[in-house]
Amino acid sequence: GAVVSQHPSRVICKSGTSVKIECRSLDFQATTMFWYRQFPKQSLMLMATSNEGSKATYEQGVEKDKFLINHASLTLSTLTVTSAHPEDSSFYICSARVTETQYFGPGTRLLVL
Amino acid sequence: DQQVKQNSPSLSVQEGRISILNCDYTNSMFDYFLWYKKYPAEGPTFLISISSIKDKNEDGRFTVFLNKSAKHLSLHIVPSQPGDSAVYFCAASAPPNQGGKLIFGQGTELSVKP
Numbered sequence: 001g002a003v004v005s006q007h008p009s010r011v012i013c014k015s016g017t018s019v020k021i022e023c024r025s026l027d028f029q030a031t032t033m034f035w036y037r038q039f040p041k042q043s044l045m046l047m048a049t050s051n052e053g054s055k056a057t058y059e060q061g062v063e064k065d066k067f068l069i070n071h072a073s074l075t076l077s078t079l080t081v082t083s084a085h086p087e088d089s090s091f092y093i094c095s096a097r098v099t100e101t102q103y104f105g106p107g108t109r110l111l112v113l
Numbered sequence: 114d115q116q117v118k119q120n121s122p123s124l125s126v127q128e129g130r131i132s133i134l135n136c137d138y139t140n141s142m143f144d145y146f147l148w149y150k151k152y153p154a155e156g157p158t159f160l161i162s163i164s165s166i167k168d169k170n171e172d173g174r175f176t177v178f179l180n181k182s183a184k185h186l187s188l189h190i191v192p193s194q195p196g197d198s199a200v201y202f203c204a205a206s207a208p209p210n211q212g213g214k215l216i217f218g219q220g221t222e223l224s225v226k227p
Contacts, residue, residue, distance in 0.1 A: 004156075034214065043202065043219045044157070049212050057212060093156045095215075100145045100206050102215055104156035 003027055004096050006105035013084055014113055020080045021108045023094030029074035030096035035067070038091045038107075050077040084112040116140050117205050119218035126225050132190040134221050136203035139184065145206035147215065148177060148188045150199045157202060161188070193225045 003026040013019050023033055031052045036044040048069050049057040056069035066088075068080040081088055089112045095102040118137045126132045134148075144165040149157035163170040163177045163186065170177050176189045190197055200222045204215040 002159075006156075032213075043217045046214055049214060091154065095156075097213070100213075101147060101159055101162060103159060104149075107154065107156045109154060 002096075002098050002101075002103040004094065004103050004105040006094055006108050008108060009106060010109040010111075012111045012113060015085055016083055018080055018082045019084055019110060020078055021092055021094075021110075023077045023079070023096070023105050025075045025096040025103075028096070028098060030077075030098070031074060032097045033071060033077040034095045034097070034102060035069060035077075035079050036093045036095065038093060044093065047079075052077075081110065084110070086112045088112050114139075115219075116143075117203060117216050117218040119203060119221050121221050122219070123222045123224070126193045126223065128195055128225055128227050129192045132188075132193045132197065132223055132225065134188040134190075134201050134203070134223065136186050136188075136218050137184060138186075138205050140205070140207075141181075141184065142208045143205040143216075144208070146177070146179060146186050147204045147206070148175075149202045149204065150197075151202060151220070152199050160201075190223075193223075195225050195227055198223055198225050 005024045007022045033050040035047045047062045050069045050071040052071045058064045071077040093107040095104040147162040148160045151157040161172050161175045179186045200220045202220045203218045207214050
């Protein structure tokens with residue numbers, strides 16, 4: 001149980017375009033999901049907390065207008081990187097919480113050219 | 114301000130021996146701790162957790178010890194296997210007034226040599 005999927009697993013896009021990443025809880029409902037970003041050789045950096053039916057809570061320094069989060073159902077949260085630039089290239093990982101444990105998706109590798 | 118610290122960036126262990134990964138935290142309000150294993154270009158995999166009301170939790174080859182007075186926890190893997198080679202992250206669950214989010218350490222890269 002507690003399986004989280006992400007789609008796509010990797011995406012390459014041109015600078016200035018928008019990219020949507022989906023995070024799904026496959027066998028459970030998640031009122032709270034989280035979005036992280038990981039730079040090479042570094043720890044996971046929490047970007048935002050996604051709450052079903054309400055606005056996401058962004059961490060300090062994360063631009064909410066650039067990283068749009070929508071949590072429209074109990075099994076799906078989406079992260080849209082708007083007007084992507086090369087510096088947005090990174091590994092994006094989502095998680096869903098079951099009681100006090102977070103279960104992570106496999107991650108999405110974004111490359112902006 | 115690093116609230117969760119893993120001071121050893123890397124650890125090398127011989128197959129069959131014990132691996133001990135350490136983690137320190139600063140916030141005494143943390144009440145739940147977790148260990149994750151991560152391979153490159155993959156999401157973290159949950160390994161084991163411990164509540165602050167316990168000092169030990171065991172699951173197969175993995176045991177987590179918690180010393181609240183020292184604000185220290187450790188993950189023991191015994192016997193270590195080559196497939197255990199990965200980056201291990203400890204995490205603390207933040208109090209509800211911080212959104213219940215996980216705060217991660219920097220990770221320790223474990224290498225188990227045959």
